[in-house]
Structures are given as C-alpha cells and as structure tokens.
Amino acid sequence: MQATTSEGIDTGVPDAVYDLILVFQQALEDCHRYQCFAADARRGGDAEVAAFFAELADSDRDIADRARRMLVARLGPA
Numbered sequence: 001m002q003a004t005t006s007e008g009i010d011t012g013v014p015d016a017v018y019d020l021i022l023v024f025q026q027a028l029e030d031c032h033r034y035q036c037f038a039a040d041a042r043r044g045g046d047a048e049v050a051a052f053f054a055e056l057a058d059s060d061r062d063i064a065d066r067a068r069r070m071l072v073a074r075l076g077p078a
Helices: 015-043 047-075
Strands: none
Touching: 015 047
C-alpha cells in the first residue's frame, strides 16, 4: 500500500513509514531547538529553565531514536 496524503497525493511509501519519517524529522528539529533554548537559559543564568529545556531535548532525542529504529526495521539499514 502506498501512502497518500489527505490531498490524495501518492508519496511512494506506506502511510506508517511516511508518518514515521515526519515524526523523526520533527523530533530532531525539536531536539535542536530545545538545546538552543537551554543554552540561552544557561547564558541568562536560569538553571531551572535550562534544565527544563535539556529534559525536553532528551525526550525528543529518545523519540527520534525510537522512530529511527522503527524506520530501519521497515526500510532496512542505509
């Protein structure tokens, strides 16, 4: 089964794989963003906010890793 968006456009991959790719990408982007926010907070001397953003980055890193493992299982190693 090939993935189709809500617009009916064929992407050439199964829906679940397409969705995993999007989650993987978003988690990596969010991880980067949260790391930048943590650095901003550290520079501003706010350790509590820095720790909060670091926790968010760790969480998104875990999500990205989990999505990557699922993608490898479905697509095979690169």
